[in-house]
Amino acid sequence: AEESESEVIKPHQGINQEPIPLQIKRDGTDVYVEMTSQITDIEIQKDKPYKAWTFNGEAPGPLVVVNEGDTIHFTLKNMDPSIPHSMDFHAVHAAPNKKFADVMPNEEDTFTYQASYPGVFMYHCGTAPVLSHIANGMHGTIIVKPADGYPTDNEVDKEYVIIQNEWYKYNDLDDMTNGEPSQVVFSTKALEQGQPNTNGVLNSLKDEPLLAKVGDKVRLYVNNVGPNEVSSFHVVGTVFDDVYIDGNPANHMKGLQTVMLPTSGGAIVEFTLKEEGMYPMVTHQFNHVQKGAVGFIKVTAD
Amino acid sequence: AEESESEVIKPHQGINQEPIPLQIKRDGTDVYVEMTSQITDIEIQKDKPYKAWTFNGEAPGPLVVVNEGDTIHFTLKNMDPSIPHSMDFHAVHAAPNKKFADVMPNEEDTFTYQASYPGVFMYHCGTAPVLSHIANGMHGTIIVKPADGYPTDNEVDKEYVIIQNEWYKYNDLDDMTNGEPSQVVFSTKALEQGQPNTNGVLNSLKDEPLLAKVGDKVRLYVNNVGPNEVSSFHVVGTVFDDVYIDGNPANHMKGLQTVMLPTSGGAIVEFTLKEEGMYPMVTHQFNHVQKGAVGFIKVTAD
Amino acid sequence: AEESESEVIKPHQGINQEPIPLQIKRDGTDVYVEMTSQITDIEIQKDKPYKAWTFNGEAPGPLVVVNEGDTIHFTLKNMDPSIPHSMDFHAVHAAPNKKFADVMPNEEDTFTYQASYPGVFMYHCGTAPVLSHIANGMHGTIIVKPADGYPTDNEVDKEYVIIQNEWYKYNDLDDMTNGEPSQVVFSTKALEQGQPNTNGVLNSLKDEPLLAKVGDKVRLYVNNVGPNEVSSFHVVGTVFDDVYIDGNPANHMKGLQTVMLPTSGGAIVEFTLKEEGMYPMVTHQFNHVQKGAVGFIKVTAD
Ligand SMILES: [Cu+2]
Ligand SMILES: [Cu+2]
Ligand SMILES: [Cu+2]
Ligand SMILES: [Cu+2]
Ligand SMILES: [Cu+2]
Ligand SMILES: [Cu+2]
Ligand code: NA
Ligand code: NA
Ligand code: NA
Ligand code: NA
Ligand code: NA
Ligand code: NA
Ligand SMILES: [Zn+2]
Ligand SMILES: [Zn+2]
Ligand SMILES: [Zn+2]
Ligand SMILES: [Zn+2]
Ligand SMILES: [Zn+2]
Ligand SMILES: [Zn+2]
Ligand SMILES: [Zn+2]
Ligand SMILES: [Zn+2]
Ligand SMILES: [Zn+2]
Numbered sequence: 001a002e003e004s005e006s007e008v009i010k011p012h013q014g015i016n017q018e019p020i021p022l023q024i025k026r027d028g029t030d031v032y033v034e035m036t037s038q039i040t041d042i043e044i045q046k047d048k049p050y051k052a053w054t055f056n057g058e059a060p061g062p063l064v065v066v067n068e069g070d071t072i073h074f075t076l077k078n079m080d081p082s083i084p085h086s087m088d089f090h091a092v093h094a095a096p097n098k099k100f101a102d103v104m105p106n107e108e109d110t111f112t113y114q115a116s117y118p119g120v121f122m123y124h125c126g127t128a129p130v131l132s133h134i135a136n137g138m139h140g141t142i143i144v145k146p147a148d149g150y151p152t153d154n155e156v157d158k159e160y161v162i163i164q165n166e167w168y169k170y171n172d173l174d175d176m177t178n179g180e181p182s183q184v185v186f187s188t189k190a191l192e193q194g195q196p197n198t199n200g201v202l203n204s205l206k207d208e209p210l211l212a213k214v215g216d217k218v219r220l221y222v223n224n225v226g227p228n229e230v231s232s233f234h235v236v237g238t239v240f241d242d243v244y245i246d247g248n249p250a251n252h253m254k255g256l257q258t259v260m261l262p263t264s265g266g267a268i269v270e271f272t273l274k275e276e277g278m279y280p281m282v283t284h285q286f287n288h289v290q291k292g293a294v295g296f297i298k299v300t301a302d
Numbered sequence: 303a304e305e306s307e308s309e310v311i312k313p314h315q316g317i318n319q320e321p322i323p324l325q326i327k328r329d330g331t332d333v334y335v336e337m338t339s340q341i342t343d344i345e346i347q348k349d350k351p352y353k354a355w356t357f358n359g360e361a362p363g364p365l366v367v368v369n370e371g372d373t374i375h376f377t378l379k380n381m382d383p384s385i386p387h388s389m390d391f392h393a394v395h396a397a398p399n400k401k402f403a404d405v406m407p408n409e410e411d412t413f414t415y416q417a418s419y420p421g422v423f424m425y426h427c428g429t430a431p432v433l434s435h436i437a438n439g440m441h442g443t444i445i446v447k448p449a450d451g452y453p454t455d456n457e458v459d460k461e462y463v464i465i466q467n468e469w470y471k472y473n474d475l476d477d478m479t480n481g482e483p484s485q486v487v488f489s490t491k492a493l494e495q496g497q498p499n500t501n502g503v504l505n506s507l508k509d510e511p512l513l514a515k516v517g518d519k520v521r522l523y524v525n526n527v528g529p530n531e532v533s534s535f536h537v538v539g540t541v542f543d544d545v546y547i548d549g550n551p552a553n554h555m556k557g558l559q560t561v562m563l564p565t566s567g568g569a570i571v572e573f574t575l576k577e578e579g580m581y582p583m584v585t586h587q588f589n590h591v592q593k594g595a596v597g598f599i600k601v602t603a604d
Numbered sequence: 605a606e607e608s609e610s611e612v613i614k615p616h617q618g619i620n621q622e623p624i625p626l627q628i629k630r631d632g633t634d635v636y637v638e639m640t641s642q643i644t645d646i647e648i649q650k651d652k653p654y655k656a657w658t659f660n661g662e663a664p665g666p667l668v669v670v671n672e673g674d675t676i677h678f679t680l681k682n683m684d685p686s687i688p689h690s691m692d693f694h695a696v697h698a699a700p701n702k703k704f705a706d707v708m709p710n711e712e713d714t715f716t717y718q719a720s721y722p723g724v725f726m727y728h729c730g731t732a733p734v735l736s737h738i739a740n741g742m743h744g745t746i747i748v749k750p751a752d753g754y755p756t757d758n759e760v761d762k763e764y765v766i767i768q769n770e771w772y773k774y775n776d777l778d779d780m781t782n783g784e785p786s787q788v789v790f791s792t793k794a795l796e797q798g799q800p801n802t803n804g805v806l807n808s809l810k811d812e813p814l815l816a817k818v819g820d821k822v823r824l825y826v827n828n829v830g831p832n833e834v835s836s837f838h839v840v841g842t843v844f845d846d847v848y849i850d851g852n853p854a855n856h857m858k859g860l861q862t863v864m865l866p867t868s869g870g871a872i873v874e875f876t877l878k879e880e881g882m883y884p885m886v887t888h889q890f891n892h893v894q895k896g897a898v899g900f901i902k903v904t905a906d
C-alpha cells in the first residue's frame with residue numbers, strides 16, 4: 001500500500017509506466033540518444049513505493065556515456081499524460097530556453113548539442129519548478145570520456161558509478177524547500193553489460209555490494225545530484241590515491257580522505273583495496289548515513 | 303507597509319537614510335576609500351522593505367576594486383544613531399581588534415592596511431554579534447586585481463560581478479542562528495560605468511538580465527557572502543572553461559560544471575555562450591533557487 | 605548538576621572515568637599506539653557536563669602523529685562497561701570489518717596497518733550507529749608527516765592543531781539525525797610538550813588564546829570532524845598564504861581567504877600575522893560562530 005497515494009496528482013493516479021531502456025546509437029562522432037520522461041513507481045523502502053517522475057522509469061535515470069567532442073542528437077519522448085518535462089545536460093553548450101525546452105505531454109522533441117568537456121556531469125529535468133522535478137526523481141549522470149584519457153587509466157582495475165540523491169515527502173514542494181531529506185541514498189549504474197544497475201533506494205548497495213579483488217585499484221565515477229545537499233564522499237578503509245574534480249583530467253588531486261561535492265558536482269575517485277573485506281562508501285555527513293547514504297564494496301581474494 | 307516594523311529597534315524606527323556613493327581616490331599605490339554605515343530600506347520583495355543595516359545604503363554594499371600591493375586608507379563614517387559598526391576586509395593583513403575596530407554612532411575613523419593578495423574577497427561588518435550585522439545587510443565584495451593578471455585575460459569579452467546572500471526574519475538573531483533563510487538572492491555590482499548595480503533582492507537579475515553576445519567568453523567575479531550557507535554556483539547551458547578559486551591565478555581549475563563556494567568564498571568563473579538565448583545562473587542547491595537564487599544572462603546575436 | 609542525567613544510559617550513570625594518556629612508542633618504522641574508549645564528563649559549558657563517549661577521556665580524542673610509511677600497531681582497550689567501540693583511522697588502508705572491528709566491553713584488541721599517505725586525517729569510532737558514537741565524542745585527528753616534507757616547511761614559525769566538532773542534545777540520535785547542532789566548537793591539541801591541549805568546549809580558545817609573535821608564519825593543522833556539518837574555515841585579519849587540502853603536499857593552493865572543509869576533511873593552512881593583536885579563527889558559517897565556533901590567536905611583539 002502506497003502511503004502517499006493521496007498526494008499523487010490526479011492524472012498520475014494509477015499510472016505505473018514500465019521502464020523503457022535508454023536508446024543510444026553512434027555514427028562516427030554523432031550520437032543519437034533517446035530517452036523518455038515517465039511516471040514509474042520506485043520502491044525507496046520495501047513496500048513504500050514512490051510514484052516517481054523519471055527518465056526511462058529509473059531514478060536516478062539511465063547512465064549516458066559519450067566521448068569528448070561528440071555531437072549529441074537527443075530525443076525526449078514525454079509519456080507523462082499531464083506535465084511537460086525537459087532535459088538539461090550539464091555536459092553541453094546550449095541555449096537553455098531553446099535546447100533544454102519543455103516537451104509537452106504525449107509529445108517528443110529532438111535537440112542537438114556538443115559535449116565539449118570531459119567529465120562526470122549531472123543531467124536533470126529543467127521544467128519549473130525545477131526543485132519538484134529533480135526531487136521527484138528526474139536526475140542522472142552523463143559521463144564524457146576524455147579524448148586523451150586520464151593519466152591513471154592504466155592503473156585502474158575496476159570501474160563503477162555511484163550517484164547520491166535525496167528524497168523528500170511525496171511531491172511536497174514545501175518539504176523540498178524548507179525541510180530536511182527523508183532519505184539520502186546511493187545508487188549505481190552499469191558501465192558495462194553485467195554490472196549492477198539500481199535505483200536510489202535504501203539498502204540497494206548493502207544487499208548487493210559492488211565487487212573487487214584484493215589489490216584492485218577501483219575507480220568510482222561519483223555524482224551528487226541533490227537536489228539540496230552537498231556531499232562529503234568517503235570510502236572507509238582506504239585513501240583516494242587520485243581524484244579528478246568534476247572528472248576533468250586537469251583537476252587532479254592526490255591522497256584525499258574525502259572529496260567535497262557541491263550539489264550537482266561530480267568526481268572521479270580512485271583507490272586501492274589491499275585486503276579482503278567489506279568497505280563502506282558514505283557521505284561523511286553522518287546524519288545522511290543515518291538516512292540511508294551507505295553502500296558496500298566487497299573485496300575477495302583472487 | 304513594512305511587515306516587520308515592530309521588529310525594528312527603537313532608534314532605527316522611521317529612519318531611511320539615502321544611499322551615499324562610495325568614494326574612492328587613487329594617488330600612486332595609495333587608495334583612499336570612504337564608506338558609510340547607515341540604515342536604509344531595501345525592497346527584498348515588492349512592497350516588503352527590509353530596514354537594512356548597510357554600507358552606503360546598498361546590501362550587498364558597494365563594490366570596491368583595488369590593485370595587488372595597494373595601500374588602502376579606509377574611512378568608515380558611521381551614520382547609525384545607535385549602534386557601532388566596523389569593517390573587516392578579507393583582502394588585507396590587519397590586527398582585527400585595532401584595524402577592524404568598532405566605530406561609534408555618529409563618529410568616523412580611518413584605518414590603513416595593504417591588499418597583498420589578488421582575488422575576490424568578502425568584506426563585512428565585524429561588530430558583535432557579527433551574525434546580526436552580516437545577516438541584516440552589512441556585507442560586500444572587494445576585488446584585488448593581480449599584478450600579473452590572469453592567464454585567460456585576453457580571452458574574456460565581458461565581465462560581471464555576482465554576489466549571493468541570504469535574508470532571514472527581520473533582525474531575528476534566533477532565526478539567523480537556528481532557522482533557514484527566508485530568501486536566497488543574487489545581486490550584481492557595476493564593474494564599470496553603465497553596468498547594472500543592484501541590491502540582493504528577488505528578481506533583480508530576472509527582470510533585468512546581464513547581457514552578452516553570441517560567442518562571448520564571460521567572466522563572473524562570484525562571492526558567496528552568506529552569512530550561513532555554502533553555494534554550488536552553476537550557469538545553465540555552459541561549462542566553466544576556467545575557474546580561479548578565491549580569484550587567485552594560482553588556483554586554476556578547468557571544465558567545471560559547478561564551483562563549490564564556502565561561506566565567504568569567492569571565485570572567478572569563465573565560460574563561453576555559444577548561442578542566442580537566456581542562460582540562468584543558480585546555486586544548484588535548488589531549495590535556495592526556490593527561495594530566489596536565480597539570475598539571467600541574455601545572449602543576443604552580434 | 606548535569607541537566608541530561610536522565611538521558612544517560614543505565615550502565616553509564618555515575619561513571620566518570622579519569623582521562624588516561626595516549627601511549628605511543630616507536631621502534632624504527634613500527635609505531636605502537638595504545639588508546640582507550642571510556643566514559644568521561646566533558647564540560648561543554650561551565651556547569652553543564654556532557655557524559656561523553658571518548659577516546660582516552662578527551663573529546664576530541666588525543667592527537668596521534670606518525671610518519672608516512674609507518675606501520676601502526678594499534679591497541680584499543682575498551683573501558684566502557686556496556687557498549688562495544690572501535691577505531692577507524694582515515695589515514696590507513698585496512699579492511700574495515702576486520703581491522704576497524706568492534707572491541708567488546710572490558711576487552712582489548714590490537715590491529716596493524718600502514719599509514720601510506722601524508723596528511724591531516726580524522727579518526728573516529730566506527731561502531732553502529734556511527735552517528736551516535738561520533739556525536740557523543742569519539743573523534744579526533746591523526747597527522748601523518750610527509751617523508752619529503754612540505755615546500756613551505758622552512759618558512760613556518762609556529763604550528764598548532766585546530767579541530768572543529770558539533771554537539772547535539774545528549775545522546776539523542778533523533779536530534780543528531782534531524783536537528784541542528786546545539787554547539788559548534790573548536791579545540792586544540794598539543795603538537796609538542798607545553799602547548800595547550802583542550803576539549804571541544806565553549807570558550808576554550810577564547811579564554812586561553814594560541815600565541816604567536818609579530819611576523820610569524822603560523823601553520824594550522826585543521827580538521828573538521830563533524831559529525832554533520834561542513835566548515836568554511838577562516839582566520840580574521842590575514843589571508844592564507846598556502847593551503848594543502850587534506851594536508852597532502854600535492855594539493856597546494858595559494859592566497860585563500862577561506863578553506864572549504866567537507867565533513868571529516870582536513871587541511872594545512874599557513875598565514876602571516878603582521879601586527880600585534882587578537883586574530884579570531886572561525887568557520888565563516890556564522891550561525892555556527894553564534895553557537896561557539898571561534899578561537900583566538902594572540903600576537904605579541906618580539
Ligand atoms: Cu520533469
Ligand atoms: Cu554593522
Ligand atoms: Cu569574515
Ligand atoms: Cu543543472
Ligand atoms: Cu564508540
Ligand atoms: Cu570516517
Ligand atoms: Na523532509
Ligand atoms: Na578511509
Ligand atoms: Na528563516
Ligand atoms: Na551548465
Ligand atoms: Na539540536
Ligand atoms: Na581574513
Ligand atoms: Zn521535469
Ligand atoms: Zn540539510
Ligand atoms: Zn591508498
Ligand atoms: Zn555591524
Ligand atoms: Zn540551510
Ligand atoms: Zn564551455
Ligand atoms: Zn563507538
Ligand atoms: Zn545544519
Ligand atoms: Zn598573508
